[in-house]
Amino acid sequence: MKVTELIYLTGYQLKEKLLSRGLTAQEVVEGLFAHLDEVEPIVRAYLLLDREGAMRKAREMDARLKKGEGLGLLGGIPIAVKDNMCTSGLKTTCASRILENFIPPYDAHVVERLKEADAIIIGKTNLDEFAMGSSTENSAFKLTRNPWDPKRIPGGSSGGSAAAVSAGTALMALGSDTGGSVRQPAALCGVTGLKPTYGRVSRYGLVAFGSSLDQIGPITRDVRDAALLLQVIAGRDLKDSTSSDIPVPDYLKEIEKPVKGLRLGLPREYFMEGLNEEVRRAVEEAVKVYKKLGMAIHEISLPHTPYAVAVYYIIATAEASSNLARYDGVRYGYRAANTQNIIEMYSRSRVEGFGREVKRRIMLGTYALSSGYYEAYYLKASKVRNLIGQDFSSAFESVDFILCPTSPTPAFKLGERLANPLEMYLSDVYTIPANLAGIPAISIPCGFTRENLPIGLQLMARPFEEAGLLQVARAYERETEWHLRRPEL
């Protein structure tokens, strides 16, 4: 099998080839790194590569296959991990100077699960510093480029993970999603990205940003792989008390069910001003596919949608300002040199260690929580958050799933939105509400612009309805071929 074919298999297909002994895990890893050496200088998705660890795991897989032993659910599949999830013995930087040399002494729960499932971890991917951003340009270390057009951003903050899956330098990846950071880069890079229900996946070992919003999710080549990866990472973990003990269904079995008769809602607030025309057309075409599959289409209203971005930038920054207080130069991370007293040591370590967007958000969050402003900002935002949540619960009384665009525009050019933070924040207008409401949402490829840039379709569901969400996404994927297109690198 040629390298070019191998690297664009889905994880699911690759595992079958390994089990039928058509391929060895070592061939896979060698082939993948050969391809990576060619395209990574252009795409720049990784902050760290673990070639040795990957080869070691591949040899172990091959030895087990030779003995006729089985493999775990992700047996032999090369996977990339966003660099805000702790990997024991491997640097975890959050793309921040403040954690530039941090080597975690433990694995995040999801990383532990990947290892138990026999995944081959290839490396750690680039992100906006502490996952704060929508373009991966806020990384302190490098710019990642969109594999479909290297002059454009890959989206963010899980830009490295999405770019790697799109460019064939990982078959699957993990991202984290606080306001769209899995779905938006997946949409902009032409791959699949799932944000599970808040509490479906343990956040233990995920470096905290907005603790009431953060969720880890799969970034994959297709819906079947997203189901496979979710199967491995979902479930209760005693180390994260917000992780749910609701049973995890057999996703791979559920997703092939027909969708006929299910009700699909189109929220009119998601199709108004600011939506790119090509994106609108692609999403409307997708609706026709669902109509053909026998789904009932209803127009619905989520009236508080216009307030979601404002709510988010209060709540997420407030939580971030509190979470990031731990970076004080005492126990780990960067410490400024030659300071005179402890307060100066904290303040200079932080100002020298954090990048500009992180400082901006800490300032905003601190302001929103400070005495005299708490009620006007944080409390107000928490109340409007409730209204946004109620919008969804009433909508889900009359429809089963909600369909809309993932991002109002395709990938924008590098540097285009850096000067105006507010404009960058508005890139997440369609993805933020799902985080505020805690519901699951997925982005799948649904077309390309005239400039050959991928377009993403977003589906949302009731809490803990990932099986149905994946089922509806899979139904579209079976009818279309957008997910099979590959960038020319």
Next chain:
Amino acid sequence: MAILDKKTIEHVALLARLELSEEEKELFASQLGNILNYIEKLKELDTSRVEPMAYATATKNVFREDTPGPSLKLEEALKNAPDKLQDFFKVLKVIE
């Protein structure tokens, strides 16, 4: 219209333990002002009868048995320390 003056920026920076440069103070004063103006739109909504929502799930306090389990070894916990002395993290004098 929300405007952040230099004094407010300096107060917030102190609370956040960020020793901002003069340039950053000016930049943030105008950028945060813009963002806060955008956020003003929340005031359009009457929320007097709405409960605040802190978490999206219905989960209440979760308790478990208080049983001892393995924890980090001392040397592992100290491995990433910027400075240490014997079994401690070393910092500048805290008490006068």
